[in-house]
Amino acid sequence: MKIPFLDLRKTYYELKSELDKTYKRVMDSGWFILGSEVESFEKEFAEYCGVNYCVGVGNGLDALHLILRAYGIGNGDEVIVPSNTYIATWLAITYTGATPVPVEPNQKTYNLDPNLIEQSITSRTKAILPVHLYGQPADMDPIIEVANHYKLKVIEDAAQAHGALYKQHRTGSLGDAAGFSFYPGKNLGAFGDGGAITTNDSDLARRVRTLRNYGSNKKYYNEIIGFNSRLDELQAGFLRVKLSKLDKWNQIRKNIANLYLKELGNFRDLFLPHFPDYCDPVWHLFVLRHTDRDNLQNKLEKDGIGTLIHYPIPPHKSKAYSKVFPKHFNLPIAENIASTVLSIPIGPHLTIEQADRVIDSIKKDLS
Numbered sequence: 001m002k003i004p005f006l007d008l009r010k011t012y013y014e015l016k017s018e019l020d021k022t023y024k025r026v027m028d029s030g031w032f033i034l035g036s037e038v039e040s041f042e043k044e045f046a047e048y049c050g051v052n053y054c055v056g057v058g059n060g061l062d063a064l065h066l067i068l069r070a071y072g073i074g075n076g077d078e079v080i081v082p083s084n085t086y087i088a089t090w091l092a093i094t095y096t097g098a099t100p101v102p103v104e105p106n107q108k109t110y111n112l113d114p115n116l117i118e119q120s121i122t123s124r125t126k127a128i129l130p131v132h133l134y135g136q137p138a139d140m141d142p143i144i145e146v147a148n149h150y151k152l153k154v155i156e157d158a159a160q161a162h163g164a165l166y167k168q169h170r171t172g173s174l175g176d177a178a179g180f181s182f183y184p185g186k187n188l189g190a191f192g193d194g195g196a197i198t199t200n201d202s203d204l205a206r207r208v209r210t211l212r213n214y215g216s217n218k219k220y221y222n223e224i225i226g227f228n229s230r231l232d233e234l235q236a237g238f239l240r241v242k243l244s245k246l247d248k249w250n251q252i253r254k255n256i257a258n259l260y261l262k263e264l265g266n267f268r269d270l271f272l273p274h275f276p277d278y279c280d281p282v283w284h285l286f287v288l289r290h291t292d293r294d295n296l297q298n299k300l301e302k303d304g305i306g307t308l309i310h311y312p313i314p315p316h317k318s319k320a321y322s323k324v325f326p327k328h329f330n331l332p333i334a335e336n337i338a339s340t341v342l343s344i345p346i347g348p349h350l351t352i353e354q355a356d357r358v359i360d361s362i363k364k365d366l367s
Contacts, residue, residue, distance in 0.1 A: 003345055003354050005306035008184055010349035012191075015241055022237040029233070034213070037236040042196070044243060045180075048163075049172035051198045053205035056231025057212050060159040060181025063195040064092035064129070066229065067155050067177045070207035073098050073126045080120055080128040080152075082112040083314060083334035089131055089157050090315045092179070099324070101125070102316055104333040108274040110134070110287075114142035121146075127153040132161035132171050134310070135187065135253075135284030136275050140166050140174045155179065158198075162188040163250050165280035172198040182231075182239060187253070187284050188246050190235040249348035253283040256346050256355050260286055263359045267366045271340075285310055289340040297342055299365040305358055308343045 012019060026037060038056050046054035057063050073079065075097035081089055083102035093100040101120050106113040112130045128147050130138035140154075147154045154175035158164075161171040162180065172178040182194035197208050210217055215226025261272055271289035275281050287310060290296050297307050314334040316325040344358055 002304040003306060003350075003357060005308050005343070005345050006185055006347050007349060008189075011189075011242070014349070015245070018241045019238060022241055023234065026234050026237050032233045034230055035233050037233040037240065038231055041231070041236040041240050041243070044240060045196060046198060048243060048246075049170050049178075049198045051173045052200045053198065053202065055197045055205055055208045055212065056236060057195045057197065057208070058229035058231065059193040060157075060179055060183065060195040061088045061092055062212075062227070062229040063179030063181070063197045064089065064155065064157060065095045066208045066211050066227070067179055067197050067199075067204070068092060068096045068098065068127065070204050070211060071127065071153055071155075071176075073153075076124060077126045078122060078124040079126060080112075080117055082129075082131050082133070083316065083331040084110055084337050085131045085133060085157070085315070086159075086311055087315045087318060087320065088159070089129060090321070093129065098126070099124075100315070102331055102334070104331055105133075105337070106139075107333055109136060109139070109276065110337060111136065111138040112143065114139055114146065117143065117146050121150055121152075125150065125152060127155055129155045129157060130175075131157040131159075132164060134273070134281070134287050135160050135164055136273070136281035137161060137164050137166035137171050137174070137279040139276070139278065144175065153177075159183075159195075160186065160284040161282060162186060162284075163246050164282045167278050173200075176201060177204055182235070187250060187282050188239065188242055191238055192235055194231050194235045194239065195229075196231065245348075250282040252348045252350075253346055254281075256350055256352075257281075257283040257286055259352070259355055260344070260346075260359065264288075264362060267363075270362075270366060283346055285343045286346040288342045288344060289337070290342060291340060293340050293342050296362075296365060300344075300358075300361055303361040303365070305361050306345060309341060310343050311341075312338055314338050 042054040077098040081100045084105040090100040156178035158171040158178045159181035177199035182190040215224040
């Protein structure tokens with residue numbers, strides 16, 4: 001039987017009774033936008049992350065975009081961003097009119113290399129936007145040290161890192177603000193799109209609340225030109241149910257990751273994830289690297305093992321940014337990572353037996 005990369009139906013099957021009750025409660029309320037479910041989820045998720053404020057928005061991209069805009073970042077400004085990330089991180093910057101300035105990752109962790117940031121800072125730099133890629137926290141202390149020296153904001157892209165720890169502190173509480181995604185496949189995923197910002201900055205939280213709702217705090221009284229980006233009541237209700245299971249589900253992911261790390265560590269040309277002692281990742285993805293990635297993926301597909309590539313094209317090589325970064329512009333570390341990464345199945349409903357099958361297939365295909 002085929003092992004899918006991720007089977008989201010099993011989440012519903014596990015929580016069916018609670019989710020169905022939530023659906024009925026919200027539908028019976030007759031209130032579907034910015035009501036008690038969103039307010040309750042915002043309070044609960046802020047407490048979970050260890051911050052004072054959470055603001056629910058439409059999706060993870062909007063979360064980052066609205067943070068940047070609320071901080072006044074726009075035309076003529078620059079934001080330091082990893083070269084190795086999903087394009088949404090860059091798009092959030094571009095939406096404001098600012099320019100993403102890519103910095104290469106650490107070759108072991110794939111996250112933004114703090115040692116390379118300072119050389120890319122100019123008089124136009126306003127913020128650093130590290131990504132906690134694949135569920136592993138970036139090395140935040142040296143990033144924040146550089147930011148403080150140059151008086152820059154630090155905005156976490158925590159879209160893949162719900163519950164991850166950096167030196168015993170949760171992602172979402174490490175910088176000036178953080179953007180989360182609740183896309184269905186995330187560790188904490190809705191049954192549709194959704195996102196949130198977390199922060200201890202009361203002024204920022206207030207500005208994002210205004211921006212997300214047409215620039216208004218009171219209906220028909222629009223203070224600024226805003227957007228329509230609101231976490232809806234039904235998704236907030238579902239997220240409240242799933243938040244109570246998040247730590248348990250993250251532990252299952254860790255158990256599977258530890259099994260992969262133990263069993264797949266002795267193959268030449270196969271590179272396994274590396275995580276430093278300062279972090280406790282939540283394994284949103286388990287990403288291998290192999291010099292003949294495409295061949296390995298094809299073999300696993302024939303074995304019935306679902307895989308994905310996160311991400312095959314670095315943002316600077318995408319057509320979307322071809323006018324900003326010409327063809328001869330190269331970022332070799334990001335490009336090498338993109339050509340060798342392969343994500344194998346991991347998730348809270350993947351069984352140990354299925355994980356063993358994945359391991360056996362990889363061992364066979366690499367022998």
